[in-house]
Amino acid sequence: MLSISKIAIKKSPLSLSSYFSNTKPRYKFRSHYFDFQATSPTDPRVLDKMLPYMITKQGNAHSKTHMHGWEAEGGVEEARAHVSDLIHADPKEIIFTSGATESNNIAIKGVMNFLNPMKKHVITSQIEHKCVLESCKLLESKGFDVTYLPVQRNGIIDIGELKKAIRPDTGLVSIMGVNNEIGVLQPLKEIGNLCRSNKIKFHTDCAQMFGKLPIDVNDMKIDLMSISGHKIYGPKGVGALYVRRRPRVRLLALQSGGGQERGIRSGTLPSPIIVGLGEAARIAKSEMERDNRRIKKLADKLISQVMEKIPLVQLNGDKEKRYHGCVNLSFAFAEGESLLMNLKDFALSSGSACTSASLEPSYVLRALGVPDEYAHSSLRIGLGRFTTEKEIDFFVETLVTSVERLREMSPLYDMYLEGVDFTKINWSHD
Amino acid sequence: MSLTLSTQNTFSFVQNTTTLLKNHFSKITTKQLAQLKKTTVEEASKFTNYNFREYFKERANDLFDEFISKNETNEELVKQFYDDRLSELEVIKRQVLIGKLYPEQKFVKEN
Numbered sequence: 001m002l003s004i005s006k007i008a009i010k011k012s013p014l015s016l017s018s019y020f021s022n023t024k025p026r027y028k029f030r031s032h033y034f035d036f037q038a039t040s041p042t043d044p045r046v047l048d049k050m051l052p053y054m055i056t057k058q059g060n061a062h063s064k065t066h067m068h069g070w071e072a073e074g075g076v077e078e079a080r081a082h083v084s085d086l087i088h089a090d091p092k093e094i095i096f097t098s099g100a101t102e103s104n105n106i107a108i109k110g111v112m113n114f115l116n117p118m119k120k121h122v123i124t125s126q127i128e129h130k131c132v133l134e135s136c137k138l139l140e141s142k143g144f145d146v147t148y149l150p151v152q153r154n155g156i157i158d159i160g161e162l163k164k165a166i167r168p169d170t171g172l173v174s175i176m177g178v179n180n181e182i183g184v185l186q187p188l189k190e191i192g193n194l195c196r197s198n199k200i201k202f203h204t205d206c207a208q209m210f211g212k213l214p215i216d217v218n219d220m221k222i223d224l225m226s227i228s229g230h231k232i233y234g235p236k237g238v239g240a241l242y243v244r245r246r247p248r249v250r251l252l253a254l255q256s257g258g259g260q261e262r263g264i265r266s267g268t269l270p271s272p273i274i275v276g277l278g279e280a281a282r283i284a285k286s287e288m289e290r291d292n293r294r295i296k297k298l299a300d301k302l303i304s305q306v307m308e309k310i311p312l313v314q315l316n317g318d319k320e321k322r323y324h325g326c327v328n329l330s331f332a333f334a335e336g337e338s339l340l341m342n343l344k345d346f347a348l349s350s351g352s353a354c355t356s357a358s359l360e361p362s363y364v365l366r367a368l369g370v371p372d373e374y375a376h377s378s379l380r381i382g383l384g385r386f387t388t389e390k391e392i393d394f395f396v397e398t399l400v401t402s403v404e405r406l407r408e409m410s411p412l413y414d415m416y417l418e419g420v421d422f423t424k425i426n427w428s429h430d
Numbered sequence: 431m432s433l434t435l436s437t438q439n440t441f442s443f444v445q446n447t448t449t450l451l452k453n454h455f456s457k458i459t460t461k462q463l464a465q466l467k468k469t470t471v472e473e474a475s476k477f478t479n480y481n482f483r484e485y486f487k488e489r490a491n492d493l494f495d496e497f498i499s500k501n502e503t504n505e506e507l508v509k510q511f512y513d514d515r516l517s518e519l520e521v522i523k524r525q526v527l528i529g530k531l532y533p534e535q536k537f538v539k540e541n
Contacts, residue, residue: 029537032537044521048521048524290492388480388484
């Protein structure tokens with residue numbers, strides 16, 4: 001019986017064993033991780049803090065009658081204090097969610113559903129994360145108006161354009177802090193001041209900024225902020241939403257239930273991963289300066305060495321107003337996907353993780369005005385706390401070799417070297 | 431009644447810690463700090479994951495060098511620093527063990 005079933009499994013093309021097989025890795029060696037914008041490895045200190053909550057302190061944080069509940073609640077409240085401390089907020093203003101996507105959904109849909117029908121207009125930007133853009137699209141289908149602000153060539157919002165877009169019925173402005181594809185930093189303080197003077201709620205998706213660059217919600221006049229756990233070396237599946245209490249931000253909850261988290265997000269709190277987020281926030285606060293110094297040094301080395309060794313390389317996004325750990329480079333005459341295949345020893349991305357399944361060029365690069373051929377040949381290199389200088393050296397060496405090899409094979413590059421003007425070519429087939 | 435119970439693991443995993451026990455009475459000397467630095471770097475070198483290994487080694491060196499060069503005279507601050515590093519050493523020891531329980535592939539250059 002056993003031998004017959006084994007044969008049946010081997011011969012069947014859709015056999016479960018081959019579908020779920022993860023015993024043999026496709027490539028023998030582990031790749032060096034350069035995709036910190038997609039996610040980050042969980043810091044061992046964070047894992048150490050989480051484990052007791054998965055082993056012994058397994059109570060429901062909402063159980064008020066016994067020690068197990070009190071222990072879990074203690075951990076959650078400590079985490080809330082760490083998260084709020086990092087952004088100079090009050091712990092009561094932090095709502096734990098399942099991640100930045102859920103936080104963005106609650107913020108945008110919740111606020112506009114509450115303000116409906118007095119306020120019907122939302123302003124956002126063209127380079128927001130997909131979850132913000134999709135939430136805005138949904139609001140449009142429900143009768144709201146959405147303005148998608150264009151960005152300048154360096155990826156930064158023009159405050160003048162934002163001023164012009166504000167209407168008497170604008171209820172919410174949603175602009176992200178640091179972009180996940182190009183790493184540019186938006187002028188949150190100016191936007192916050194503008195929104196406060198016009199009595200408009202200001203939401204910012206700070207998933208890529210929280211714990212990496214200093215944020216002060218009072219100084220920047222932020223009303224709502226999305227936080228992601230797995231971008232700051234915390235566990236995946238947890239995030240938070242900052243909801244200002246003075247002046248009060250009211251919103252309608254998306255998820256109905258037992259009224260947990262001030263009624264904004266009902267559901268049992270996942271105490272182990274919340275404790276992980278809190279610990280990640282605590283570590284981020286104490287290590288921010290040192291990490292940023294290291295990452296800036298590594299990024300400067302990477303960019304300067306690549307630009308020195310290969311011609312026709314472009315850094316997408318502003319050079320100064322950025323988070324240095326996100327480096328988006330475009331290589332002329334070297335296609336992005338082929339470049340990734342040549343860089344098997346490195347975990348990279350040629351577009352954000354949520355849009356990498358499609359073959360379209362990144363909408364963020366398109367919004368910057370980057371031509372399609374440069375957009376298709378872009379690489380997003382993410383640097384983080386655990387990146388070492390030796391990895392950067394190895395990466396630069398391999399990247400230079402790969403780009404040179406691809407350009408050697410490219411007939412367009414040969415034409416460029418001969419001095420052919422591509423704008424004057426008639427590409428039609430005879 | 432305090433709702434926040436101690437989250438520190440009271441059962442310390444550190445063996446042979448007669449010289450490294452939390453020192454609540456006498457002054458912490460530079461020699462003790464140097465000993466703790468050496469032990470931390472040794473333990474951090476045992477991480478199987480290359481990135482964690484390099485990060486924790488470099489961090490231990492940087493933190494201790496910076497603190498020792500400051501020549502801090504305030505005993506409270508020295509004790510606080512010592513106790514914090516001791517707790518971190520315990521975390522490193524536990525996590526090194528966990529890393530060994532779940533081995534992973536090596537990098538191409540590590541072979």
